[in-house]
Amino acid sequence: MSKTSQKSIPMASISREAAVGLIDAALAAAKAIGIEAAVAVTDATGNLRAFERTDGAPFLTVDVAIDKAWTASSFGFATHVWNDYVTTDPKVAPLAHRPRMVAVGGGYPILEDGRLIGGVGISGGSYQQDQDACVAALQALDFELPG
Numbered sequence: 001m002s003k004t005s006q007k008s009i010p011m012a013s014i015s016r017e018a019a020v021g022l023i024d025a026a027l028a029a030a031k032a033i034g035i036e037a038a039v040a041v042t043d044a045t046g047n048l049r050a051f052e053r054t055d056g057a058p059f060l061t062v063d064v065a066i067d068k069a070w071t072a073s074s075f076g077f078a079t080h081v082w083n084d085y086v087t088t089d090p091k092v093a094p095l096a097h098r099p100r101m102v103a104v105g106g107g108y109p110i111l112e113d114g115r116l117i118g119g120v121g122i123s124g125g126s127y128q129q130d131q132d133a134c135v136a137a138l139q140a141l142d143f144e145l146p147g
Contacts, residue, residue, distance in 0.1 A: 013043040014110055014118035019050035022110070022120050022137050027052060029136035030124060037124030037133065038065040041110070044117050046070045054124070061123035067100045068107030068121025068130075076116045078146055079107035080131060106130025111144040 014022075019041040030037040036056035041049045048069075053062055068079050077085075082103035086096040096103055105127035110118040120137060122130040138145060 011044060012112065012115045012117045013045075014041065014049055016049065018141060019118070021141050022143075023050050023052045025140035026120065026122055026133050026137035027054065029133040029140075030054070030122065030129075032136075033125060033129050033133055035125035035129050035133070036061075037122050037130070038062050039133075039137075040065040040069040040121045042066075042069040042073045042119045042121075044073060046073045046119070049118060057124045064102060064104075064123035065106075065121040067102045068104070068123060069119040070100050070121070071102045071119070072107035072109045072121060073116065073119030076109040076111070076146065078105075078109065078131075078134075079103060079121070080105035080127065081146075104130075106134055108134045108138060109146055110138070111146060114144070 023039050026039040036054045038053035038057050038061035040051045043049045071079050085092045086103050107121040122133045
C-alpha cells in the first residue's frame with residue numbers, strides 16, 4: 001500500500017430522526033393494514049438504530065423485525081428477493097441457514113441518492129402485509145425503493 005493511498009472511506013448512515021420517522025410511518029401503515037407489528041431500523045452496517053413494538057405484537061416479532069432490517073442492509077436487497085435467491089439457486093441456498101438471515105418479505109434496504117444508508121424490517125403480519133407496510137413507510141419519507 002502506498003503512503004498516499006486512502007485509509008478510510010466516508011460512509012452514509014440513516015439519521016436518528018429519519019429512523020424514528022420510519023418507525024412512526026411503518027406503525028401507522030401496520031395499523032391501517034390491521035396488524036400488530038414490531039419495526040426495526042438499522043444503519044448501513046446492520047446495527048440497530050431504532051425499534052418499536054405495538055402492545056399486541058407477539059414477542060417473536062422483535063427478533064424477526066430486527067433480523068429483517070439486518071438482512072436488508074447486508075447487501076441492499078429486499079428480504080423477499082433473498083427468498084427468491086435461496087429457494088431457486090442451490091449454490092446460494094446454504095445462505096438461508098446463516099444466523100440472522102431472514103428471507104421472508106418485510107425487510108427493505110433504505111436508499112438515499114442510490115446509497116445504502118440502512119435497513120427497515122417489519123414483522124407481525126403475513127409476508128405481504130409486512131412488505132406493504134415497509135413500502136408505505138419508505139414512501140412516506142420519500143426514500144427510494146430498490147429496483
